[in-house]
Amino acid sequence: MTTTAASGICAGRVVIVTGAGRGLGRAHARAFAAEGARVVVNDLGAALDGSGASGDPAQDTVAEIRAAGGDAVAHGGDVATPEGAESLVRAAVEAYGRLDTLVNNAGFLRDRMLVNLDEDDWDAVLRVHLKGHFLPLKHAARHWRAAAKAGGAPHACVVNTSSGAGLAGSVGQGNYSAAKAGILGLTAVAAAELAPYGVRVNAIAPAARTRMTERTFAEAMAAPREGGFDAMAPENVSPLVVWLGSAASAGVTGRVFAAEGGRITVMEGWRPGPSADKGTRRSPAEAGDTALELLSRAEPPQPVYGAR
Template sequence: MSGICHGRVVVVTGAGRGLGRAHALAFAAEGARVVVNDLGVGLDGSPGPDSPAAQVVDEIRAAGGEAIAHGGDIATTEGASSLVTAALEAYGRLDTLVNNAGFLRDRMLVNLDEDDWDDVVRVHLKGHFLPLKHAAAHWRAEAKAGRTPTARVVNTSSGAGLLGSVGQGNYSAAKAGIIGLTLVAAAELARYGVQVNAIAPAARTRMTERTFAETMAAPGAGFDAMAPENVSPLVVWLGSAASAGVTGRVFGTEGGQITVMEGWRPGPSADKGARWSPTEAGETALKLLAEAETPGAVYGA
């Protein structure tokens, strides 16, 4: 297969279903050789009866592409390390990492168990960090050996990580953490030929099917606005050599819309040149808030 990812080796985590599956198929359609990672767990992270990764591999091969399955837990050192090793042993290289794996344990904060907090943060945030760490170590070694890669990382955040989401304190915190991780990785890894970006997608998957089950484009338009396949073209481009120069960015993507998300930056400010009293600080804060932009609403509020 030819395409903008011809010859590249791409790893996609959580690629057995939903967005990950769509990404894996889209990369393969653009000529990439794909490592399809999926642990095969349920929506809440509990063990499933089988892994869907092999099914996605079969789809890719049936279409004339190349792919292998990986069933390791990428939120463990062993699983993340073996994921990188699988790509190198099968194809001799690694060019792109797409961190996508995750699940939900939704509860209001007062009902959120510690285990539900730990498990969601572990899979989303640690499950981004560990594959990134092991891939970055490989790319750094390549760069130091004089073989600077054209490497790409695409992380998966969420609007919940940017704005918050009622009933999803664990998920929102993890997704916000992924943004911070993305910015740090982009700054640290640029010297080794690695670009790191993130997406905040909206699509109908197992995790969002209740939210988006009825959300479609206008009747007769013939376009399912919430199909996960709508997100993948941007991910493929970010994962390709064609995205040269784009790093440390966050993109919102939904249906046919792509948005460059602009995060925290200084707004209205006041400097007394000396220490404020509490009353002065409060009066000044209220004046500055009156000049500032109104933040976006928390999902579900």
Template sequence: MPGICAGRVAAVTGAGRGLGRAHALALVAEGARVVVNDLGASAVGAGASPGPAHQVVDEIRALGGQAVPHTGDITTTDGAASLLATALDAYGRLDTLVNNAGFLRDRMLVNLDEDDWDAVIGVHLKGHFLPLRHAAAHWRAEAKAGRTPNARVINTSSGAGLLGSVGQGNYAAAKAGILGLTLVAAAELARYGVQVNAIAPAARTRMTEQTFAETMAAPTDGAFDAMAPANVSPLVVWLSSAASDGVTGRVFEAEAGRITVMQGWRPGPTADKGGRWTPAEAGEAARRLLTKAEPPLPVYGAR
């Protein structure tokens, strides 16, 4: 298939449903060959099934595209390594990694137990790090062998990672961590021909449809479906392609027909005594500075 990703090979994690599926289909529509990863777990991370990954592969092949399934657990070293191996075995290369897999276990902090913390941090943050680490090692080896890649990584954060979200301390922490990982990876991997960016999407998926059932319902009158996962995918496809040359270390919000470049932390008002503050002086200075600073945006779900 012709398109801006013609000839490229992409691996998409969590591609059996929702955003990942939409990304895989959109990449194929623009000429990419895709490794469809999905463990087939439930919306809270329980169990496993090869069904979702294979179903999306069948869907792609029925459309005339090329795809292979990968049902390994990308939160483990073996699973992440086999994701790269699947791409190399099937297509001889990997050009783009889209980290997307995840699930939710929402609790208020006082009710959030250690297992729920570890599971969500594991699938989102570790599930980004391990595929990225194995892909990066491959691309570094290619660069050192004189075959510098034109590689892309697209990580998936969230508004919860940017602003916080009540009842999602584990998820917000993981998604904020992904932003930090994105910035470090962009800086470290640029010398090897790798660009790394992140998106913070808003769409109707298994993770959001129960919480926002009314506001995210698909229209029945043929109107534009603002919450369709496919609305986010065009930006992912462009970031995955060679057309995005020079764009790295950036974070984009994507929702409906809107794309926003997020600015991130920047220094605001500052006071410098030139020596050590007393606690009272530090407090007075902090109070003065806060009157000059922009107020923070509200945390999602805060009243």
């Protein structure tokens, strides 16, 4: 296991992490606490498909943080409901008097090929991932806006969690891919809208070993570990999240970072490529000829995960 010495980069900050009872969220919560943050650990304790609820995962993470000398409280609300999201922000303020960083991470899977994907499975995944990002972000933003209008100077951060599936798509995960792509759009809008209040908003697209990725990354997880380094450990992603959630990342907003093992990549997203302007309307045949010519000069799209 690779470890690094704590620097206290988040000393005094109050951080919310959703879905922090397991996997990436748990790793993030522990990493923030190790760097001096006081952490609100949110987790509904649902099964992988979103069914059921239990307070144990959140309480377990809190217990681990406290055992290591950190400070944390648990929150078991459903962040995809207005009540749950509002109470989450309130929990941070009531426990610690402030909120500095929100890490949106909660989610689950209901994988199906499109022809077999039920509307309920579509709605459930969009709800927890996309709505579960929007609502905590909305209530945190209201808190920071009020602070700014009252004369404060928030140095607040939001870290949203997208995925390679949101960047490139993933076969059998139409609902998940759509939700994760939506999070990227939400991140861009939030970064622009919240900048006047001193709030920065970024997103990550992590690849790591969790309950949600066991099948997706089965081959990578089975690969030998060079020099004892477990490239798929969730803890590899957390240092970037901690930095983005700290005052040290001042000036960084509206960005998307891919993170896997020891690699960090700035994703550049949709940018204009080859273009042609006739100056007047084309016929369908002319439009097709132009499109084909432009495609011959364009970069090929990234392959969809799982495509043959």
